[in-house]
Amino acid sequence: MKTNDVIFQTVAKVVFFMIIFFAIHLFFAGHYYPGGGFVGGLLTAGAIVLLLLAFDIKTVQHGFPLDFKWLIGIGLLFSAGTATGSLIFNVPFFTHAYNYFHLPLFGKTSLHTAMLFDLGVYFVVIGVTMTIIQTIGESE
Amino acid sequence: MEILMCIVAGLLFAAAVYLMLSKSLLRIIIGTGLLSHGTHLMLLTMGGLKTGAAPVLGEHAAAYTDPIPQALILTAIVISFGVTAVFLVIAYRAYQELGTDNMEQLRGMETDD
Amino acid sequence: MSLLHWAILAPFIMAVFVPFLRKKAATIHTGWFVLILPVVLFGIFLQYLPVTMNNSSIIQTASWIPSLGINFTAYVDGLSLLFVLLITGIGALVVLYSIYYLSKTKESLHHFYVYLLMFMGAMLGVVLSDNVVTLYMFWEFTSISSFLLIAYWYNRDRSRYGAMKSMLITVFGGLMMLGGFLVLSIMGDTFSIRELAAQAPELNNHPLFLLAMILVLLGAFTKSAQFPFYIWLPDAMEAPTPVSAYLHSATMVKAGIYLVARFSPIFAFSGYWFWIVGAVGLxxxxxxxxxxxxxxxxxxxxxxxxxxxxxLIMSLLGVGAASLHFESLDDNIFTTAVIAAVFHLINHATFKGSLFMVVGIIDHETGTRDIRRLGGLMSLMPVTFTLSIIGAFSMAGLPPFNGFLSKEMFFLSMIQLMELNLFNVETWAVLFPVMAWIGSVFTFIYSMIIVFKVFTGKFQPEKLEKKPHEAPVGLLVSPSILAVLVAVFGLFPNLLSYSLIQPAAAAIVPSIIPPGEHLDVHISFWHGFSPELWMTIGVITVGILLYKFMPKWTGIYDYFPGKVTLNQFYNSGLYAAERGSNAITNAYMTGFIRSYLVYIFAFFIAALGFAIWAKDAFRYDASAAAPIGLYEVSLIFVLLAATITILLAKSRLTSIIALGAVGYTVSLFFVIFRAPDLALTQLVIETVSTALFLLCFYHLPKLSRHEEKRRFQAGNAIIAAGVGIIVTLIGISAHSSKLFASINEYYIENTYKKAGGENMVNVILVDFRGFDTLFEIAVLSVAALGIYGLIKLRLEKGGETNENE
Incomplete structure (x- = not known):
């Protein structure tokens, strides 16, 4: 899948960051507005796929020098860890906690352990999607 | 509307089953994809359609649509993506190794011949 | 959990650490570590001896499944203590022996000792459990560990065959026994053996009594290798010799004896028990x-x-049941049988254990166990020879060894039967001593064969694989200890009388012993020229004569047809079962995915269709339905058009794109039906999966139709239509009949209050139903790793050929 289309590559780079930011926005919005770990993860993966299409696998691997299989593990660890963490506080498995804080500039902000769990989902989804697409792509 | 959607889901199911029963691997995979679409629509219909605003409290609506089927479907969508991916890879590996996508030839019972 | 429970579980716990010992301390034979355990346990249990000698018992209960009345109750009385001491005592000797028998370097010792420890724990559990369910559990554990130990040298065909056979037969018996236990527990409304025994008189008149008895006896007979189930035991000899000595002579096969003895208080009053156990045993x-x-x-x-x-022991237990029908203890002659059973049990463990170890030594030092190749080893292996003399003479029933004493008591019990006037014994009574006597003659002959065919006669070094010499001291220690016991128990039997035999016998027939009294178990060496002594003398004379002239009469074995043996029956039965199930399975497992899908969908249609029809479940009520809008209708048309395109598509590209169209339409539906999260996800997923389809595009086959016949297509169409109709009917009925209020109110109310979120769908996913999501991402990860494996493994393995394609 080699291409020398400069316009496409340049556009892809710009769009990539736009998608990434949108994905991260969706992820953080998840608790209040449509979005969340799944969509965020998928969109992020989609953005990377876009780069894959514009450049080739080797270039992208150079840009993202991480093994996506590790990302799956890290994500699972986050999610299961958040769920298990509640045991330390002597509450049932999977009990989430949240609180509101007043931060300068941001104003009233809430912090959720559910967010950590969702972060795990986010990582897993990116990891899974990228692992699948990368392995299929590499096998060509 | 719900009745109509039930019929649509039924049609999707019928088409999916028809595809799954055929001999060609790719058609079977496409069949499973259709089957999950049908299931999702059916699930959504079961929660009642257009009974209120989107299930986001920020809408400050008097009534919301049922969030539970939506949560279930969201899970199902992602899972069916995983399933489709596995199927696809199995199909393409099987085709690569065995050189056929005819399910009748993929029986793997050469000892019985 | 008390000390007793920990003692039962200790071998299992130890077994966990054995593999580590093997790794960490590779220079020391693993057996030395394992040896500690039975020795310690033996010491611990020895302390219970004073308790049981007073005919009292210890009960300790730990809850296991209290709601079902199943508790892990450990119960120590004379009978169980006897077995426990045998298990740990012989166990220690066997482990010691195995240290020298199994090479540290050549054998996978950790497997061996893990299985052996598992067996030891299971056996302790069997004899110490008061609850029939725990007893059954441990019972099957012994079968499994026996299976693993027989198949220890699993690369040998005979080992696997023997292991399988013992497993099939003993597990069959075990299942029957479980049935018997359940029947008993229904009859007596308890799982406790003690409580069942307390109700024995009522149980005796219960209509299910005989059924329970036969089922329990099946378990005992299969385990103790009684006719006709004995065929597994000879094949079990493929196990390493320490295992044969331990499991298949001293302990596991005695579990059946234990079971019969333990359930005697419940069943033994019945005449059936007397006949079945006595006759089968004899x-x-x-x-x-x-x-x-x-x-x-x-x-x-x-x-x-x-x-x-x-x-022999079994028949003694059967005959001993007659003692229950005597009023007073003093003139109760049949207690002799019970005492003899217990005594012979101990004796058998000692002399047979030592004989097995002797045979192991011969095998180890000469490389063969075939008596046709052995001979003249007396001068080469004098110690082994002495040990075998002691063991074999005891087995043959010769003085001054312990076997002589219990054999005499056996004869005495059988002779006494002629005086019995119960259970219609009169006419048959004479058969008992006759059969016992003939059996003893053959026992004498084979005992002589073991000694004299091996150690006397012509030495044939050319037929042996190794140059025979005396065994190392380590191998001789265990059999020597046992041989010394054989002689000591023979000369001083009353060492055992009141310490072990009396409490055990009392536990078998508790009802005939009035409170405060004891069974009289004084065993005397000499009691005049009684009939039983004459029988022994007869056995010796006839035995010697028959042994001398063996070639003359062994021809009678040819008269027994080889074709109809029990082994033949087992083999052909197994073969037929395998063939039969194979044929049946092949008949419907066609290997063609369509067949399986047809089964599934046909069942789906039939079961649900029938349910809708039979329960009259179809409802139609469109009053609550939302109005139909223009957008929706047009979307439906797009959806249907795309679906039909897929069905008719000739090229794969068309069908992939059409599938994408269906997906996008579905996401539009999500938009219309107020499901923004779903719409977002569906859109992205559809994009990614279409990309995936296209990625695989070049590898995927052309969309061939494979010339499906009309009939094939018509069949598919009918099934497809059926599924579609059923789904629609169910959907409409479900919509039209709301049986209960939706639970969504809870989520709408609590999303903000309890989870501090506003997007209900997301909150449900990450909070209320977090488990779903956790497992979902786990499934996704498995899928990704599976795909990775599917693709990558091939590249490493098949390499070139695949890459060139």
Missing amino acids: FTMLWASFNAVKQTDLKGILAFSTVSQLG
């Missing part, structure tokens, strides 16, 4: 001793001899 004794003589493998002889001796 016949087994005769039949197996007769067959032992024609074996040429030393372990084969010992296997049949074990079967025969187990039959």
Whole structure:
């Protein structure tokens, strides 16, 4: 899948960051507005796929020098860890906690352990999607 | 509307089953994809359609649509993506190794011949 | 959990650490570590001896499944303590022996000792459990560990065959026994053996009594290798010799004896019990001793001899049941049988254990166990020879060894039967001593074969694989200890009388012993020229004569047809079962995915269609339905058009794009139906999966139709239509009949209050139903790793050929 289309590559780079930011926005919005770990993860993966299409696998691997299989593990660890963490506080498995804080500039902000769990989902989804697409792509 | 959607889901199911029963691997995979679409629509219909605003409290609506089927479907969508991916890879590996996508030839019972 | 429970579980716990010991301390034979455990346990249990000698018992209960009345109740009385001491005592000797028998470098010792420890724990559990359910659990554990130990050298065909056979037969018996236990627990409304025994008189009149008895006896007979189930024991001799000595002569096969003894208080009053246990035992004794003589493998002889001796003990327990019908203890002559059973049990463990170890030594030092190749080893292996003399003479019932004493008591019990006027015994009574006597003659002959065919006669070094010499001291220690016990128990039997035999016998027939009294178990060496002594003398004379002229009469074995043996029956039965199930399975497992899908969908249609029809479940009520809008209708048309395109598509590209169209339409539906999260996800997923389809595009086959026949297509269409209709009907009915209020109110109310979120769908996913999501991402990860494996493994393995394609 080699291409020398400069316009496409340049556009892809710009769009990539736009998608990434949108994905991260969706992820953080998840608790209040449509979005969340799944969509965020998928969109992020989609953005990377876009780069894959514009450049080739080797270039992208150079840009993202991480093994996506590790990302799956890290994500699972986050999610299961958040769920298990509640045991330390002597509450049932999977009990989430949240609180509101007043931060300068941001104003009233809430912090959720559910967010950590969702972060795990986010990582897993990116990891899974990228692992699948990368392995299929590499096998060509 | 719900009745109509039930019929649509039924049609999707019928088409999916028809595809799954055929001999060609790719058609079977496409069949499973259709089957999950049908299931999702059916699930959504079961929660009642257009009974209120989107299930986001920020809408400050008097009534919301049922969030539970939506949560279930969201899970199902992602899972069916995983399933489709596995199927696809199995199909393409099987085709690569065995050189056929005819399910009748993929029986793997050469000892019985 | 008390000390007793920990003692039962200790071997299992130890077994966990054995593999580590093997790794960390590779220079020391693993057996030395394992040896500690039975020795310690033996010491611990020895302390219970004073308790049981007073005919009292210890009960300790730990809850296991209290709601079902199933508790892990450990119960120590005379009977269980006797077995526990045998298990740990012989166990210690066997482990010691195995240290020298199994090479540290060549054998996978950790497997061996893990299985052996598992067996030891299971056996302790069997004899110490008061609850029938725990008893059953441990019972099956012994079967499994026996299976693993027989198949220890699993690369040998015979080992696997023997292991399978013992497993099938003993597990069959175990299941029957479980049935018996359940029937008993229904009859008595308890799982406790003690409580069942307390209700024995009522149980005796219960209509299910006989059924329960036969089922329990099946368990005992299969485990103790009684006729006709004995066939697994000779094949079990493929196990390493320490295992044969331990499991298949001293302990596991005695579990059946234990079961019969333990359930005697419940069943033994019945005449059936007397007849079944007595007759089966005696016949087994005769039949197996007769067959032992024609074996040429030393372990084969010992296997049949074990079967025969187990039959002897079993028959004594059966005959001993007659003692329950006597009023007073003083003139109760049948207590002799019970005492003899317990005494012979101990004796058998000692002399048979030592004989097995002797045979192991012979095998180890000469490389063969075939008596046709052995001979003249007396001068080469004098110690082994002495040990075998002691063991074999005791087995043959010769003085001054312990076997003589219990054999005499056995004869006495059988003779006494002629005086019995119960259970219509009169006419048959004379058969008992006759069969016992004939069996004993054959016992005498095979005992002589073991000693004299091996150690006297012509030395044939050319037929042996190794140059024979005396065994190392380590191998001789265990059999020597046992041989010394054989002699000591023979000369001073009353060492055992009141310490072990009396409490055990009392536990078998508790009802006849009035409070405060004891069974009289004084065993005397000499009691005049009684009939039983004459029987022994007869056995010796006839035995010597028959042994001398063996070639003259062994021809009678040819009269027994080889085709209709029990083994033949087992083999052909197994073969037929395998063939039959294979044929049935092949008939519907066609390997064609369509067939399986047809089964599934046909069942779906039939079951749900029938349910809708039979329950009259179809409802139609469109009053609550939302109005139909223009957008929706047009979307439906797009959706249907795309679906039809897929069905008719000739090229794969068309169908992939059409599938994408269906997906996008569905996401539009999500938009219309107020499901923004779904719409977002569906859109992205559809994009990614279409990309995936296209990625695989070049590898995927052309969309071929494979010339499906009209009938094939019509069948598919009918099934497809059926599924579609059923789904629609269910959907409409479900919509039209709301049986209960939706639970969504809870989520709408609590999303903000309890989870501090506003997007209900997301909150449900990450909070309320977090488990779903956790497992979902786990499934996704498995899928990704599976795909990775599918693709990557090939590249490493098949390499070139695949890459060139």
